[in-house]
Amino acid sequence: MKNRLWVLAMALVLITAGARNPSKAFAASANTQAATGTVVKIDNFSFSPAELTVPVGTTVRWTNADDIPHTIVSDDKIFKSKALDTDEQFTYTFTKPGTYGYFCGLHPKMTAKIVVQ
Amino acid sequence: MSDKKNDELLHDHNHDGIDRRGFLKCMAWAGTGAFCVMKGGVLSSYGLGGFSDFAKHAAKGDLSFVQISDSHMGFDKAANPDVVSTFKAAIDKINALPTPPAFILHTGDISHLSKPAEFDTVDQLLKGASAKDVFFVPGEHDVLNDDGKQYLERYGKGTQGAGWHSFDNKGVHFVGLVNVMNLKAGGLGSLGAEQLDWLEKDVKHLSKSTPIVVFAHIPLWSVYPEWGWGTDDSGHALSYLKRFGSVTVLNGHIHQTMQKVEGNITFHTATSTAFPQPKPGQGPSPGPMKVPADQLRSLLGVTDVNYVQHHHALAITDSDLV
Numbered sequence: 001m002k003n004r005l006w007v008l009a010m011a012l013v014l015i016t017a018g019a020r021n022p023s024k025a026f027a028a029s030a031n032t033q034a035a036t037g038t039v040v041k042i043d044n045f046s047f048s049p050a051e052l053t054v055p056v057g058t059t060v061r062w063t064n065a066d067d068i069p070h071t072i073v074s075d076d077k078i079f080k081s082k083a084l085d086t087d088e089q090f091t092y093t094f095t096k097p098g099t100y101g102y103f104c105g106l107h108p109k110m111t112a113k114i115v116v117q
Numbered sequence: 118m119s120d121k122k123n124d125e126l127l128h129d130h131n132h133d134g135i136d137r138r139g140f141l142k143c144m145a146w147a148g149t150g151a152f153c154v155m156k157g158g159v160l161s162s163y164g165l166g167g168f169s170d171f172a173k174h175a176a177k178g179d180l181s182f183v184q185i186s187d188s189h190m191g192f193d194k195a196a197n198p199d200v201v202s203t204f205k206a207a208i209d210k211i212n213a214l215p216t217p218p219a220f221i222l223h224t225g226d227i228s229h230l231s232k233p234a235e236f237d238t239v240d241q242l243l244k245g246a247s248a249k250d251v252f253f254v255p256g257e258h259d260v261l262n263d264d265g266k267q268y269l270e271r272y273g274k275g276t277q278g279a280g281w282h283s284f285d286n287k288g289v290h291f292v293g294l295v296n297v298m299n300l301k302a303g304g305l306g307s308l309g310a311e312q313l314d315w316l317e318k319d320v321k322h323l324s325k326s327t328p329i330v331v332f333a334h335i336p337l338w339s340v341y342p343e344w345g346w347g348t349d350d351s352g353h354a355l356s357y358l359k360r361f362g363s364v365t366v367l368n369g370h371i372h373q374t375m376q377k378v379e380g381n382i383t384f385h386t387a388t389s390t391a392f393p394q395p396k397p398g399q400g401p402s403p404g405p406m407k408v409p410a411d412q413l414r415s416l417l418g419v420t421d422v423n424y425v426q427h428h429h430a431l432a433i434t435d436s437d438l439v
Contacts, residue, residue, distance in 0.1 A: 025344060025402035045344075045402035067194040067405045069230060071261070075302050083230055083261040086194065103302035106257045109345040111303050 026109040039063065040112070042070050042084075042104075047112035056116055059093040071105040080105070180287040183211050183218040183248065184332070184420040186369030187389030189258065190239045191229035196392035196405030197413060200229075201238065206438040207390040207419050208246050214421060217247040219286060224369035224387060225256030225297070225334030231263070236271055255280055256334040256370060257297040265298060281312050283319050289424055290323055292316065294333035296348045306335030306348035313350065317357045328363040328424060328431065336368040338377055338384050341397035346371050355382065365431045367420070371403070374420075374435045385433050388418040414438040 025045040035049030038058055042048075043065040054060060062072050064084040072081040072090050078100065081090035094100065094116040104110040185207055192200050211218065221243070228235035236259075243251055253272040260268055265279055276282040279295040294316070296306035308316075320329065331337065337354065340346035358364045364382040372394035377384045392405040393416035400406065408416060418437040425432075 045404060066402075067196065069258070069261070073302075085230060101302065105300060106261075107345050108300040108302055108304045109343070 026107075026111075040114075041065055042110075045070075045104075045107055045110055047102075047104075047110060050112045051115060052113075053115040053117060054094060056097055057093070057095060058116070059091050060114055062090045064088055069106065070110070072102055073105040075101040075103065179426055180289055180424040181214075181216050181218050182220050182222060182286075182422055183214070184222045184224060184367050184369075184387050184422060185211075185390055186224040186334075186387040186420075187226040187256065187372055187391055188223070188239055189226050189229040189389065189391035191232055191235040192391050192405075194405060196407050200391040201242070203414065203417050203438060204239070204242055204390045205245075206414065207417070208242060210419050210436055210438060212245075212247045214247075218421070219248065220250035220252060221246060221248045222291075222293075222332050222367065223251055223253045224332050224367060225254050226258045226369065226389075227253065227256070228259055229391075231259055231261035231267060233267070236267070240271075252282075252284070252291070252293060252332075253280075254293045254295055254333055255297055257300070260297060277315060278309075278311055281315060287424070288426070289328045289330060290320070292319065292329065292331045294331060294337075294354065296333050296335045296337070296351075301349075304349050305342060305345055306333075306337075306351075308348060308350050308354055313353050313357075316354055320357055320361075323361070325360050326362050328365070329358055329361050330365045330367065330422075330431070331358070332367040334368065335370045336375075336384070336386055337366050338379075340371060340375060340386070344397065344403040346397070346403070358382065363429055363431070365422070365433070367422070372406075373416075374418075376433075383430060383433070385420070387420045388416065388435065388437070390417050390419070390438070393417065 035052050036054065037052065038054060038060055040047050040049065040052055040060060040062045042062060045066065052060065062081070062084070064070055064086055067086055069083045069085045071083050072079070074080065079092045084090055094114065097116045100114045100116065102112060102114070188204050189200055190204070197203060211221070227239050255265060255268045259265070269280055273280050279298045281293060281295050283290060283292045285291070294308060294312065296308050298307070299309060300307055335348055336346055337348050337351040359380070362381055366382060366384045368384070368386045369389070371386050372389040372392065373386065373396065374388055375386045393408065394403050395406050415437045418435055421434045421436065423432040
């Protein structure tokens with residue numbers, strides 16, 4: 001009985017481990033912790049961190065680590081980068097508090113947000 | 118191909134008596150460079166060698182053309198540091214066809230970064246093709262930074278809106294659609310109300326026996342929405358085409374061949390001439406896929422399409438660049 005329980009427990013651990021989505025692409029909310037810092041990295045068709053919280057007046061910098069260009073487009077048309085090739089960067093200074101959703105204009109499934117407090 | 122995809126190929130709504138096994142067999146042959154032609158309800162297949170026999174018997178009034186896609190001129194990363202060479206190889210492949218194609222369809226991502234020099238290079242290389250007429254639709258890489266203004270300056274003659282257009286050739290009606298403009302956060306490809314309105318009117322008075330070929334960059338069916346491989350409002354477009362006896366939809370964007378048949382509509386995506394991408398979900402993202410150098414050209418290619426008058430389906434053949 002003990003052996004069976006152990007096998008069942010191991011099976012459960014393995015099943016839940018394997019159930020993680022193999023594709024990282026387009027991950028909109030990878031974790032629920034409020035991420036800070038001032039840099040957003042674009043990698044594997046996702047913005048990382050997906051949600052970044054910064055104080056008013058912060059200049060946020062996006063860098064593209066993918067082999068494919070991406071753009072940064074604000075949902076509310078407040079900011080828009082030109083196409084960023086590999087290793088190119090875009091910066092924007094947030095002067096007003098609020099939540100700024102944005103996406104990639106080439107791959108609109110890539111979404112993320114900056115929270116300015 | 119998963120079993121699910123096999124099932125999707127087998128709805129025999131057109132009642133032309135093709136049995137499941139015969140159709141599946143033909144699809145498998147198609148993957149090895151053979152192609153299938155339907156004649157009076159009977160599927161026949163021709164190997165690449167037999168293609169010249171087919172061409173000999175093809176009567177006047179038949180039509181052959183080529184689709185190329187995703188040349189990404191200007192791309193220079195590891196997945197393919199020399200997209201000029203592979204594009205030239207694609208042109209060579211076209212020029213080696215036993216019957217010179219009537220024209221070429223380019224289903225977009227002509228350039229990689231919408232740079233003038235990139236477009237210039239493609240235009241220059243296309244001058245070496247046996248077919249002098251080339252019809253384009255843009256990919257998302259062709260409309261960067263200027264909302265497609267440069268694309269329209271170069272390729273917009275005779276088109277409307279963001280570059281949609283239609284034309285006829287040997288009784289076949291061709292429609293080029295643009296689904297890479299005004300993309301919305303979290304969305305897929307988009308045709309938009311103005312273009313849909315135009316399309317509805319464009320095909321309204323055609324007889325239902327007119328073969329239709331639609332070409333657009335992003336797939337007009339839901340290949341893999343998680344990676345953006347689909348078009349949000351393609352359902353409306355397809356509803357205008359449902360009454361036609363033969364509809365062929367040619368797309369690019371996903372850099373691999375994929376096919377689906379739904380009633381009278383055959384959907385087909387082409388390989389890129391620049392770099393391959395992973396199969397849906399098989400990789401961290403839909404980005405350029407690095408393969409050993411000696412395998413690259415087997416994953417790139419061109420698509421040859423043949424229409425024989427009064428035949429139900431167009432014959433679609435994918436050839437790699439080896």
